[in-house]
Amino acid sequence: MRTIPWEWYTDPAVLRLEQERIFRSSWQYAAHTGEVPEPGSFVSSRAGHIPVVVVRDRDGRLRAFVNVCRHRGYLLCEGTGRRETLQCPYHAWTYDLDGSLRNAPRAEAEPGFDRDALGLVAVQVDTWGPFVFVNPDLEAPPLAEQLGELPALVADGGVDVGSLEFHLRASAEYEANWKVCAENYLECYHCAVAHPSFSKAIDVAPGTYQLDEHPTFSSQYGPAKNGGGGVYDAAGEVGRGQFHYLFPNTTINVMPGRGNISIGPIVPLAAERTHRSLDYFLAPGADEAWISDYLELDTQVGKEDKVLVERVQQGMRSGMISEGALMPVSERLIAHFERLVVDALGTDA
Numbered sequence: 444m445r446t447i448p449w450e451w452y453t454d455p456a457v458l459r460l461e462q463e464r465i466f467r468s469s470w471q472y473a474a475h476t477g478e479v480p481e482p483g484s485f486v487s488s489r490a491g492h493i494p495v496v497v498v499r500d501r502d503g504r505l506r507a508f509v510n511v512c513r514h515r516g517y518l519l520c521e522g523t524g525r526r527e528t529l530q531c532p533y534h535a536w537t538y539d540l541d542g543s544l545r546n547a548p549r550a551e552a553e554p555g556f557d558r559d560a561l562g563l564v565a566v567q568v569d570t571w572g573p574f575v576f577v578n579p580d581l582e583a584p585p586l587a588e589q590l591g592e593l594p595a596l597v598a599d600g601g602v603d604v605g606s607l608e609f610h611l612r613a614s615a616e617y618e619a620n621w622k623v624c625a626e627n628y629l630e631c632y633h634c635a636v637a638h639p640s641f642s643k644a645i646d647v648a649p650g651t652y653q654l655d656e657h658p659t660f661s662s663q664y665g666p667a668k669n670g671g672g673g674v675y676d677a678a679g680e681v682g683r684g685q686f687h688y689l690f691p692n693t694t695i696n697v698m699p700g701r702g703n704i705s706i707g708p709i710v711p712l713a714a715e716r717t718h719r720s721l722d723y724f725l726a727p728g729a730d731e732a733w734i735s736d737y738l739e740l741d742t743q744v745g746k747e748d749k750v751l752v753e754r755v756q757q758g759m760r761s762g763m764i765s766e767g768a769l770m771p772v773s774e775r776l777i778a779h780f781e782r783l784v785v786d787a788l789g790t791d792a
């Protein structure tokens with residue numbers, strides 16, 4: 444079994460196609476509700492390459508817009524904050540929290556200035572527990588449809604997402620195509636070789652470690668090994684690790700032990716450059732020592748994965764080998780992911 448062409452991991456034209464046919468029309472994790480707690484709160488984020496701002500309007504409802512000023516394209520909002528209106532820092536065009544253009548300085552001196560046609564461009568926004576997702580395509584099916592059985596699986600695994608508290612966001616950049624990062628996430632064939640501490644804590648043996656495909660996501664399950672193998676204490680209400688990949692780019696991780704989840708997107712910055720962030724949520728009352736062991740393990744795995752994906756990218760770039768060999772059993776979630784990519788790109792890709 445062969446992989447998709449390695450050219451697709453280096454060619455900017457393929458990334459442009461992916462932006463247009465994948466990221467422009469799918470639900471992607473953008474923020475958490477703690478970042479937009481009250482009317483007027485906003486948080487800037489992105490859906491793939493598309494800058495997005497999520498806003499809580501005067502009625503307390505979440506709205507999201509392309510975070511680009513309709514005047515000359517300035518990025519409207521940066522970071523998080525709270526405002527009565529959204530004012531562009533470039534020429535002070537001012538938008539209401541519902542996206543309509545309220546005021547543009549000197550507009551009254553411009554004959555035919557069409558204020559109504561120059562509101563912010565809306566995108567879809569919806570939530571799953573504290574997790575805020577956006578979809579740039581207003582025609583796309585609702586979030587619940589893309590999530591499918593995922594919320595039920597997470598709940599059955601012992602995690603009540605509604606009760607979790609946000610803890611921290613970790614971010615990193617990788618000199619690798621976003622699909623290299625995704626595919627590295629989608630197999631644990633490398634775990635025993637490349638992640639010694641993770642493999643001590645989680646049973647990654649082929650007979651125990653489970654891989655499941657779903658229409659819009661895939662799941663990996665690994666029980667704790669020897670109570671966490673001395674790496675961290677895996678005792679708690681969550682019996683086994685769950686590692687979900689919601690196509691196209693959201694990873695959702697639950698470690699065995701106390702209630703926990705980390706969730707975040709894999710965002711292409713360029714054909715060979717990727718940004719990842721993970722928002723960590725924990726059940727209330729977890730003790731500091733546990734949190735620090737848990738985060739240390741995750742940070743260690745992240746460091747190991749960074750080396751892996753960046754070296755793969757260098758290997759793929761040689762131009763001497765056109766594609767990789769896939770292990771149809773151990774790497775079947777990669778095959779699943781690649782099928783979704785191929786389907787989304789269409790036959791002329």
Ligand code: FES
Pocket residue numbers: 512513514515516517531532533534535536
């Ligand atoms: S670009 Fe925003 S006001 Fe000019």
Ligand SMILES: [Fe+2]
Pocket residue numbers: 627628633634638744748
């Ligand atoms: Fe890994």
